[in-house]
Amino acid sequence: MKVVISGFYGLGNTGDEAILEAIIDNLRDELDNPEITVFSLSPERTSADHNVKSVYRAWRKENKEKVRALRQADLLISGGGGLLQDTYPTKFLFGPLPYYLLIVFLAKLCGTKVMFFSQGIGPVNSTWGKILMKVFANMADFITVRDQYSKDLLHKLGVNRPESIVTADIVFGFQKKEDSSCYNSLPLNGDEKLVAISVRPWFNHTEHYSQLAEVVDSLIETEGITPVFVPMEGSHDVKASNFVLEHMKHGDSCYVLGPDFTPNQYLNFISICKMTIGLRLHSLIFSALTGIPHIGISYDRKVESLLKRSGMWEYSFRLEEINTQKMIKNAQYILTHQNELSVTVEKNAESMRDEALENIRLLKKHFLK
Missing domain, CATH: 3.40.50.2000 (Glycogen Phosphorylase B;)
Structure with missing residues (x-):
C-alpha cells in the first residue's frame, strides 16, 4: 500500500x-x-x-x-x-x-x-x-x-x-524506545524529585509566566522539587521557559532541556518525573501515556478534553482562570498521592491507547485492498 x-x-x-x-x-x-x-x-x-x-x-x-x-x-x-x-x-x-x-x-x-x-x-x-x-x-x-x-x-x-x-490522539499509540539522553544532559545526581514543566507562548497572554513562577517557587520551597522545563517546540518554548525563570526567586534551582531532543527522548524524560505541569497538549499526553500525574493549563478545548479523559481535569485550570494558591495545593496533593493517581492515569491512558490504535484498524478496514 x-x-x-x-x-x-x-x-x-x-x-x-x-x-x-x-x-x-x-x-x-x-x-x-x-x-x-x-x-x-x-x-x-x-x-x-x-x-x-x-x-x-x-x-x-x-x-x-x-x-x-x-x-x-x-x-x-x-x-x-x-x-x-x-x-x-x-x-x-x-x-x-x-x-x-x-x-x-x-x-x-x-x-x-x-x-x-x-x-x-x-x-x-x-x-x-x-x-x-x-x-x-x-x-x-x-x-x-x-x-x-x-x-x-x-x-x-x-x-x-x-x-x-x-477515536483518540494517535500519540497514545506511540511506541516508546528506551533513551536517557535528556536526563544525561543535565547535571543531576539521581536523588532529585523531578517535575516536568511545559510552557508555551499563547498570543497576547503573558500573565501565566508570573503565575507559574509563583507556583514553581512555592513547590521548590515546600516540596523540594527540581523543576525541569521541557521545550516541546524548540526556541519558542525555550523563550517562554526563560520568561518564567525571569519571574522566579529560585530560578537557579531549575533546568531547561535543550530544544533539539526527539519526541521519544522527551517522552522518556517525562516518564521519570513525579509530576508534569504543562500547557503543551502533547506534554500532557506524554505524561498520561507513561502514567505520570499532571496539572494541565488549558488554552484550547483540545487540552481540556484530554485532561477530562486522563482523569486530571479536577486538578487543572483554564489559562484565563489560573488560581496560583489552588494550583500549589493541587500540586502538593498530587506529589503526596502520586502512586494512586498514577493508577488512575494509567487505566485511562490504556483505554485511550486502544482507541488510538482504532485509527489504524479503521484505515485497514476501509482502504486496504
Missing part, C-alpha cells in the same frame, strides 16, 4: 513529530511493507529520521513531486493533530486551514482516497474558514477525530459525508 502523510511536519514541533512517528510505526506494524511519503518542511531530515520518502510541503517548490506522490498513492492521510483550524489567520488560500484542505482537493483531483486521521478540529470561526470546510472537508472518504468536540464541530460546519468516528 502506498500512503502519503500530510501534516505539520518538519517544523520542530515535538507533538506533531510524535504524531508522525506514531503513525509510521503503527502503519509498519499493521501493513505489509507500506510505501510512505511525508510532506515535510524539512524533507531531508524527515527522510533520514523515519526512512521514508519526503517531499517539500509548502507551495514554493516541488509541486510536481507532490502531484506525482499523490497520483501514485492509494491513500492520503491528513493528520493527525489540530490541522483544520483558523486560530492562526486564514486569508483566502493562505493559512493552515486552506493549505491542508487544498492538499485534500489535490489528492481527489489525482484520484486518491483521503482519510482525516485522528484529527482535532477547530476552532473554525471565520466565515471563509467555514465555507472552505463545508466545500473541501466533505471530500474526505473517511474521518476519525480525537475527541467528541471535533465530531460535533464537523457536524455544525456541515461536514457530514462521511460520518466521523471518535
Whole structure:
C-alpha cells in the first residue's frame, strides 16, 4: 500500500513529530511493507529520521513531486493533530486551514482516497474558514477525530459525508524506545524529585509566566522539587521557559532541556518525573501515556478534553482562570498521592491507547485492498 502523510511536519514541533512517528510505526506494524511519503518542511531530515520518502510541503517548490506522490498513492492521510483550524489567520488560500484542505482537493483531483486521521478540529470561526470546510472537508472518504468536540464541530460546519468516528490522539499509540539522553544532559545526581514543566507562548497572554513562577517557587520551597522545563517546540518554548525563570526567586534551582531532543527522548524524560505541569497538549499526553500525574493549563478545548479523559481535569485550570494558591495545593496533593493517581492515569491512558490504535484498524478496514 502506498500512503502519503500530510501534516505539520518538519517544523520542530515535538507533538506533531510524535504524531508522525506514531503513525509510521503503527502503519509498519499493521501493513505489509507500506510505501510512505511525508510532506515535510524539512524533507531531508524527515527522510533520514523515519526512512521514508519526503517531499517539500509548502507551495514554493516541488509541486510536481507532490502531484506525482499523490497520483501514485492509494491513500492520503491528513493528520493527525489540530490541522483544520483558523486560530492562526486564514486569508483566502493562505493559512493552515486552506493549505491542508487544498492538499485534500489535490489528492481527489489525482484520484486518491483521503482519510482525516485522528484529527482535532477547530476552532473554525471565520466565515471563509467555514465555507472552505463545508466545500473541501466533505471530500474526505473517511474521518476519525480525537475527541467528541471535533465530531460535533464537523457536524455544525456541515461536514457530514462521511460520518466521523471518535477515536483518540494517535500519540497514545506511540511506541516508546528506551533513551536517557535528556536526563544525561543535565547535571543531576539521581536523588532529585523531578517535575516536568511545559510552557508555551499563547498570543497576547503573558500573565501565566508570573503565575507559574509563583507556583514553581512555592513547590521548590515546600516540596523540594527540581523543576525541569521541557521545550516541546524548540526556541519558542525555550523563550517562554526563560520568561518564567525571569519571574522566579529560585530560578537557579531549575533546568531547561535543550530544544533539539526527539519526541521519544522527551517522552522518556517525562516518564521519570513525579509530576508534569504543562500547557503543551502533547506534554500532557506524554505524561498520561507513561502514567505520570499532571496539572494541565488549558488554552484550547483540545487540552481540556484530554485532561477530562486522563482523569486530571479536577486538578487543572483554564489559562484565563489560573488560581496560583489552588494550583500549589493541587500540586502538593498530587506529589503526596502520586502512586494512586498514577493508577488512575494509567487505566485511562490504556483505554485511550486502544482507541488510538482504532485509527489504524479503521484505515485497514476501509482502504486496504
